[in-house]
Structures are given as C-alpha cells and as structure tokens.
Amino acid sequence: MNITIDGKICEAEPGELLLAVAARNGIHIPTLCHSDALAGLASCRLCIVDVNEKGWHRTVTSCVYPVKAGIEVETATERIVEMRRTILMLLSARAPDSDVINDFKRRYSVPDVERFSGDAKEKCILCGLCVKACEGVGPCAISTVGRGITKKVATPFDEPSGVCTGCGSCARTCPTGAIEMVEDGATRTIWHRKHDLLKCRICGEPYITWMEMKYLSRRLGVKKLDLVCKKCRRESLAEKMMEASEHVRPL
C-alpha cells in the first residue's frame, strides 16, 4: 500500500509505524525518545506530525502510529513546528544545560525563556528509554517512580540496587546523557553502586562488571564466560573468517 509523506509517495506495509516508513524514505522526523531496539514510548512528543485521513486532520505521534493506506502526512506544518518549539521550550526549561536539547533549540530557533527556573544539573527528560532498556536486558533494576511533576527514574528507594548488574545499557540508551556512569579503570559506578570491572583476556582492557559477567553466565547457562570485549571479539571473528576464506576455492 501507499501513503504520502510531505508530498512523496511512500510504500508501506499495513500496520508499519509511520516513523519507520519516513526514515526508510529519507524523511527526517525529529525525536528524542525513540530507539530502534525498543518499542515506541511516545513520551517526548517531538515526532508529532499532521495526518490527513479522508479529510480528517489529526496530530499523531509518528513513533507509535500504525499507518493506514492512503493517509497524507505532513511532517512540518506551521502548526506542528510551533508545537515542537513549545515542547522544546518546556524541555529546555527542565534541562537548561543539556547539549542535545540546546542543539534542538538552535535548529528550531527556540529563544531562551527567562520565565522559568530550571535545575542546571538536570538532564533527564523522563523519556523512559533507560527503564525500557533495563527491562529488555532483564534485571528491571530501575523504574519511573511517582507520577506528575515529581516523577523521576530511580532504583527502589534510591538505594543501591541488588539486581543492577552495572551493565550500563541505561546510560548508553539515554538520549541526553543524563545517567551518570563513572569508570576509573578498575571500577564502574552507576546508580549509587560501585562495580568491579573485569578485563578482556586478549587486550587487557576492563570492559565488563563482575555482576554482569555472573548475570550473563547464568542467562547463557555457561560455567565460565569467555571474557572477550566487543572490539577483540570482532577482530578475532574477522581473522577466523579470513582464514576460512583462504581455504575456499572459487567456483
């Protein structure tokens, strides 16, 4: 089936999400809370677009909107852009020192607003990606806590969590770099807890926490996890493939 995005006719599968269809067709829709690896959250609302379905216009969030045949999508009408600017103004009031948000602000020419007080240290926009990532990996060590304007992401009771493996998936998925993860060569500190780091047996670089190693061994059902970092794993795989290809005779 076909849909139209900003005048361009795009092919799509029924039920496919609009953001994905747009991306495939080289049409950029801004977003902060989207990750290709995780289900859409629709929390940042930057990806709002105007959808015209048989003459009926509505504002939808493209990251969770399943497309229907024949819809006409406008990704940057005056009204949509104005709403995006207000959303960015609100985000910037919350996290005034976030580079990512300030970058967006420049792109959308959002003026600085003196009216509101913001916490200079705050970078979290509560998009929820970190919580979803932790759920996806398995431990569910962090969660959103409370509701309304005092909502936050935390471990239970803000105490060091017994189930957090220190894997850092939350920090890596965070779009604004709001989760503090500090390493000193031997340890990694995240969510109020210091984790011992283990070294890669090939290059000797510390890359995995002891807790994560234990967790992965249990999940994979192996007694002793082969400690090879991502970089060395790729290199050794490449070597093996080269070796193998030497023995393959061309047809």
Place this chain on the structure above:
Amino acid sequence: MSGNGGKTVLVCCGTGCIANGSLEILSALRERAAKAEGIDVKPLIKSTGCNGFCENGPIVKIVPDQISYYRVKRSDADEIFDRTLLGGEAVDRLLHVDPATGKRVRSQMENEFYSRQTKLALRNIGEVDPADIDDYIARDGYKAFAKALLHMKPGDVIAEIEKSGLRGRGGAGFPTGRKWKQCASYDSFPKYVVCNGDEGDPGAFMDRSIMEGDPNTIIEGMLICAYATGSSSGFIYIRDEYALAVKNFTCAIEKARERGFLGGNILGSGFDFDIQVVRGGGAFVCGESTALMASIEGRVGEPRAKYIRSVEKGLWGKPTVLNNVETWANVPLIIMNGADWFRTIGTERSPGTKVFSLVGKIRNTGLVEVPMGITIRELVSNIGGGVPGNRNFKAVQTGGPSGGCIPESMLDLEVDFDTLTEAGSMMGSGGMIVMDDRTCMVDVARYYIGFLSEESCGKCVPCREGLRRMGEILNDICAGKGREGDMEMLEKICETVSEASLCGLGKSAPNPVMSTLKHFRDEYLSHINGKRCPAGVCRELTSYFIDPEACVGCGLCRKKCPADAITGSLKSIHSIDTQKCIKCGNCMDVCRLKAVKVR
C-alpha cells in the same frame, strides 16, 4: 414493597449519611423494633444507598406512607417509631420545608429537589438494600438480562443499544452501541468487559453512589454486554478509597453467584460470565481507560496511545469493552423498555439522563439525575436551591479538574455532551461545582492545575512539563508576582498541551486555564496589572476594609475575627486594623450587608 404487609423504614446509609451517624439511627430503630410489643407485623428496618439530598442527611424514609425525614438524629429514632410507625402520623419537625411556601412536605415528590429529577441510573438507590439481591429482583432486577439472554440474539441486543443513542457517561460521550459492535466484530478470544469505577474528580460522587447503593444494576448491565459481545470475563475497577463500594460490590457479586446470575451456565443457557473486583491504588490517571487496563494487568498505570482501540486490543491485548458505572446502570433499562422509550428522554444527540453531583456554594448539596438538555439555571437555581447566603452566582465548574468554568451569562445553556464541549468545558463524569462571588477564578485555575500536576502520570512532556510551568505562572500571579506576557505564555502552553499530549487527561488539562482566561480575563488582568484580587481570595493581593456607608455596627465581623483585628462598638461603624489582619476573609463571609470590601 415491605413484603410483610407492614411498613418499611429505609435508612439512608450512603457515605454522607453514615458520616452523620445514620448507622446509629439504623441500629436504634432496629433495637426499638425488637422491643416493640403488641404489634402483629413488625416493620422492616433497612439500610439503603444514597438518597442524593446529602446536605440534609441523614435521611429516613417510611414506605408505603411516603414520608421522608431529614437531618435525623439517633435521639429521634424512638419518636419516629412510636409516632409514625405505630401511630401513623408524621413528625413535623423532621419534614422538609419548602423554601418557597415555608410549608412542611411529607413525600419526596413534593420536594422540588426530587420532583424535578428523572431517575433512571439512580432508580433503585435509596429504595433497595444493596446487600439484598431480592430487593433488586423485586424491582424488576435481572429481568432485562433474562430477556436479552433468552429472547434476543447478541446482534439484536447491540442494535437496541445502538439505536438508543446511549453515550458513555464517563465523560467522552462515545456511543456505547458502536463500542460494543466493534468489540463483537473481532474474532479474538477471550474478550473482556470492564466497569470503570475509578471516579476521582474532586467533588464528584455519582459512580460511588451507584456502586454503593445499587451494585446489581451494574452487574446486570455488564452481563447484557458480555452476552452481546461474547465475553466470559469481567472486571470492575474500584478505587480503594471507596471502601463501602468495594464491600457492597463484592457482596453483590457473591449473592449473584449464589443465585446463578454469575458463574457457569447462567440460567441454564450455557452462557458463562463472572466478574472480579480490582481495587485501584488512588491514581487519578487510572480513570483513563488504557491506564486503567495497564493497572488491572499489574503494570504502572500509564496511558498508551489509542491508535489501536481497546475494543480491538485492550486488556492483555484482547478485545475489551470498557464503560463507566453510570453507563452500565442505563443498559438494563434500555433493554427492558426499548430504545424508542429511551430516546424520548433527553436530547436528540444525547438521549437519556445524566447524574450530577451538585457541590460548592449551593444550598442543596447532593446528587441529582436530570434529563439531558436541562439548563444550568434550572440545575443550580431550582434543584440546587441557588447560592446560599447573600452572595451572587459567579460560575459553575463542570467536568472535573480538567473541565472548564461556565460563567453566569451562559446559565441558560442546555447541558449535554456537545454543548458543554462547545462552551470550552466538558461533561466529564458529572461533577458540578458552583462558585459564588467570593471565588477567585485565577485561584480556581491554580488549584486545578496544581491537582493535575500531581495526578498527571508524568509520561509525556507537554502534559508533565506544561502543567508544571502553568502551575508556576499561576502561583506567581496569585502571589502578586504576575508579569507581563504571562497570559500569552499560558495560552501558548495550553495550545500545545491540549493538542500534543498523549491521553485525554493531558488533552483536557488546559481547560480550567483556557475557560477562565476566556470568561474571566479581567480577573487575570487585575491580578497581574492591578495587583489586586477582586474576590478577596489571594492573600498577597487582598486588603479588606469596612465601608462606613454600609456598616451598621452589628459586631458580627468583630466576633468572627480570629486575629482581633476589627474594632468598633455596637451600633457604630467598625474598622479593620490592616497590621493585625491575617486576611482569612471570615469578616467578608459573615457580613450580611456586604459592608466588608476588598480594596
């Protein structure tokens, strides 16, 4: 009614009356009845749900005599028993006084508060004992379900509901029949039927009254829908603060199971259905349908985008019909009496009645059910008895915290789903808060935005951050720190929040601000530019004085002043010491001559 040829005493045991001691009246009457000698047939003493006239509770009714007593005390129990039940005469002092004629009236039908109402959803409340399923059956209970199950095809049931034009009483007004029809069309099982009893609007108690006072009508409505859509499992989500509703509903489910109305092979038809009570943890947002379903599933109560509707993928991804308590209560009546009958009540686009809770600055605080299309004037002035004291009506806030304020100029608005939305408010679940001229509309907006800031789920940016910033601005304005451009900033945020938020809560959250900005703009201007709160509510902007022209020196304000800030001898003009005044506003409230004014 009484079943034993004698009389029946119905003691209102709604939450309001219980708080005023109706359980003690009930036991006193029962004790007296147990001791009574020399009568052939002892009267029945029953507890019922809420009669609605909560302002004048506890209420005791005697049938078949049709005598209603108000503001009854425990000490009145013996007299009621001896004089009315044994002697057959009314106790005058406990009767209702008609405000127009000053005469005492015996029956509810002579009381303007009741005579102007049309009770459909509330038809049994105050008449039946919610714990006694036989009371419900005696009033044609479960007849509609039997009719549907044994004499109608599922498609006919849906067609009848569709034809009736019944719209969801939870607030959005979505056509109930269409919802059922869509759910029935999906070939995916199991299907679920859910009752939303998470009423959370401040000042609203419509659903509570039905759940407490007539749980069987909800069960019957859900049964009819389950049969029509092919569901075998139902849930009722009741907020846990409604302890009595949870208790009465659980009891009603057990009794319905005992009688074979719930469970397997109902009425020997092969149809199975059962209902489970789920207690809500007190989050306002869980009244939103998708958040409610997440909560039932045991997940965090956050809404999801509804591009795929719950009728297709609801609870655990299965087709689900979710209706509000009051909607369910209407269903048996429509099946029993037909869609054509239902359409004779109310308006063309909103047939039937609506239950409203009348609260705030109004004489007859309570619960009323009226046909759609009634004017706000009739609701407030005639049924509600108008604004008490010598104050003037200012606005009525409808639709709960995310509703809007309707000004005096729109008192003749005929209330239905569409007119209220066009007026910048909404029907919501039916809360109506009446405000008089001692209410500051900026303060009202500030209060509701504060409520919503705490009760928003906090998931999406426009709602969470928008409410936070609107709250900051409104707090500033009320504290005298309003700035130029604040109103424009509020409007700008409102526009984005109402359009770009994820769920209904966020989309309607700006209503209190937008409607007050529209209808009471001058009050905002006085706060921001004049640094003055005309209603005398915002303390930082208020300074009281006594108008020497109006003061007669009655001394009432002086007596009521907690700070001893008012001086003056009897029959001479009083004055307020602004240094001592703590700006509580007591003096202004008590002065019958409106001599206390705001500078």
